[in-house]
Structure formats: C-alpha cells, structure tokens
Amino acid sequence: MSITIETPRSPRSRKSAKLEKYGWLYMRASGALLLVLIFGHLIANLFVGEGIRAIDFGFVGGKWATPFWRIWDGIMLWLALIHGTNGMRTLVNDYAERPWVRKSLVVTLWAVCGVLILLGTLVITTFDPCPANSLPELLPSFCTNK
Amino acid sequence: MPSKPAGTLYRGKVGMWSWVLHRITGVAIFFFLLVHVLDTALVRVSPEAYNSVIATYKTPIIGLGELGLVASILFHALNGVRVILIDFWPKGAKFQNVMFWVVIAVAVILFAGFAPRHLMHVFGGAK
Numbered sequence: 001m002s003i004t005i006e007t008p009r010s011p012r013s014r015k016s017a018k019l020e021k022y023g024w025l026y027m028r029a030s031g032a033l034l035l036v037l038i039f040g041h042l043i044a045n046l047f048v049g050e051g052i053r054a055i056d057f058g059f060v061g062g063k064w065a066t067p068f069w070r071i072w073d074g075i076m077l078w079l080a081l082i083h084g085t086n087g088m089r090t091l092v093n094d095y096a097e098r099p100w101v102r103k104s105l106v107v108t109l110w111a112v113c114g115v116l117i118l119l120g121t122l123v124i125t126t127f128d129p130c131p132a133n134s135l136p137e138l139l140p141s142f143c144t145n146k
Numbered sequence: 147m148p149s150k151p152a153g154t155l156y157r158g159k160v161g162m163w164s165w166v167l168h169r170i171t172g173v174a175i176f177f178f179l180l181v182h183v184l185d186t187a188l189v190r191v192s193p194e195a196y197n198s199v200i201a202t203y204k205t206p207i208i209g210l211g212e213l214g215l216v217a218s219i220l221f222h223a224l225n226g227v228r229v230i231l232i233d234f235w236p237k238g239a240k241f242q243n244v245m246f247w248v249v250i251a252v253a254v255i256l257f258a259g260f261a262p263r264h265l266m267h268v269f270g271g272a273k
Contacts, residue, residue: 028233031226038219047260051267052212055200057193060186077183084176091169116183123190131192138193 023086030079037076044069061129061140070124077120085113160246168225171218178215209268213261220253 012020044063046052063069088109096102130143139145188196202208228245232238238245 028226028230031223032230035223035226038223042216042219042260046212046216046264046267051264052204052209053267055203057189057196060189060196080179081183084172084179087172088176091173112180116180119187120183123187127189134193138197 027083027086030083034076034079034083037072037079040072041076057138058140061143064124064127065129065140065142070127074121074124077124078117081113081117081120085109160243164225164228164246164249167221168229171222174218175215175222204268206268209264212268213264216260216264217253217257220256221249224249224253 011017045055064073089106092102092105092109096105129140130145131139132145134145136143136145185196185199188199203212225246228242228249231245232242
C-alpha cells in the first residue's frame with residue numbers, strides 16, 4: 001500500500017511570521033507587567049481598607065486626583081486590552097474553521113479593542129473629580145464645590 | 147491493532163490541563179475586562195451613574211463572582227509566569243510539572259488570604 005503525502009502548504013510570508021513572533025513576545029512581556037499592575041490594582045481596590053465596599057465615585061476621584069494611578073490605570077488599560085484581544089485571536093484561529101467566520105471574528109475583536117482603548121484613554125485623561133452641579137456628598141473630600 | 151496513544155508531555159497530563167485552564171480563565175478575564183472598562187467609563191457620565199452601577203458589584207451574587215474572577219486572575223498570572231519560564235529558562239520544560247503544582251499552591255495561598263476578607267466586605271461584618 002502506498003502512502004500519499006499531501007503537497008506541503010505554502011509557508012507563512014516572512015512579514016506575517018515576524019508579526020506572529022512579536023505577538024508571541026508581546027504576550028510574555030505584557031503578561032509580566034500585567035501581573036504587577038493587576039495585583040497592585042486588586043490590592044489597592046479590593047484588599048486594603050474596606051475593599052469593594054469603599055468603591056464609589058469619591059474613591060475613584062481620590063485615586064485619579066494625582067497622576068500616579070492615572071498612569072498606572074492607563075498602562076494597564078492598553079496592555080490588558082491588547083493582551084486579551086491577542087489571546088482571543090489565538091482561540092479564534094484555533095477553533096473557527098471557516099475562513100470568513102475567522103476573519104470577521106478577528107476584525108470584530110480588534111475593533112472592540114480599539115474602541116475600548118480609545119474610550120478608556122479619553123475617560124482617564126479628561127476625568128474631572130469635581131464635576132459641577134453634582135451632589136456634594138458624592139464628591140471626593142478635596143472638592144471645593146463640595 | 148492501534149493502541150490508545152500513551153500520555154505525552156501534554157496529552158492528558160498537567161501540561162494539557164494547565165493549557166486548558168489558561169484558556170478558560172483567559173476568556174473569563176477578557177469578558178470581565180470589556181465590562182469593567184465600560185462601567186469605569188461611567189465616572190465620565192456622572193457620580194450617580196457610576197455609583198449605581200458599582201453598587202451591583204457589592205451584591206452577594208456579583209461579590210461571589212469576584213471571588214471567581216480573582217481566582218482566575220491568580221491562576222492565569224502565575225501560570226503565565228510558568229509559561230515564560232518554560233520558554234526562556236533552559237530547565238523550564240524539565241520542571242514544568244513541578245512548576246504547575248507550585249502555581250496551584252501559590253494561587254491557593256493567595257486566594258485563602260483574599261477570600262475571607264472579601265467575603266466580609268461583601269456580606270458585612272468586620273472592616
């Protein structure tokens with residue numbers, strides 16, 4: 001009995017192989033940074049003080065009153081969304097068999113990622129801890145309109 | 147007669163199950179992240195809007211869900227370190243099995259430190 005071996009399929013192009021390599025590297029580099037950023041985020045928001053019970057507008061206003069947590073959260077936003085989207089892309093590539101399904105899911109993933117990064121970045125950079133015409137008791141303690 | 151394939155480095159062993167768990171926890175964290183960016187964006191709408199949505203995070207059911215989220219994050223983060231070590235540490239592949247159990251042990255210890263405290267915050271009790 002003879003065995004037929006399929007014609008080898010065309011290899012990835014140089015360019016897309018390189019892109020996959022950078023993606024692979026990104027998952028590890030961003031993963032290591034995210035471990036620190038997310039553990040810090042969980043400790044500050046869920047562990048110290050009263051944890052989840054203390055979280056409200058005043059809490060966020062207090063954290064984002066200085067650049068430290070704004071930068072922390074901004075980096076976390078970008079790294080986590082790209083890390084998560086690229087991870088989901090890996091799953092889509094593994095499980096979506098029809099090319100058009102795969103393609104549309106991957107496009108959707110990156111579109112959602114882009115919209116949320118844009119939204120999150122705008123929220124962090126334009127945040128006002130003491131918005132006018134708000135109920136004073138909902139604002140952080142340092143607001144003068146309190 | 148073809149016999150059932152024997153276990154390899156990955157099939158049916160710690161290598162495979164860590165991979166499965168890494169995927170499941172990753173998907174769970176991803177969908178939470180989507181929701182979490184949207185709920186945090188409400189701080190830009192009004193203090194009332196943000197507070198009313200964040201109040202749901204303090205309810206018992208979602209509070210228990212947060213335990214699942216933290217457990218997922220702990221496993222995914224620590225197993226991620228294991229993956230990095232397998233890839234970049236020359237002896238990583240040799241110790242992947244031991245490292246899996248170290249990941250589980252550290253995750254369980256950290257979770258045991260977090261869970262009672264979080265449950266007290268959600269269900270009242272101590273500060």
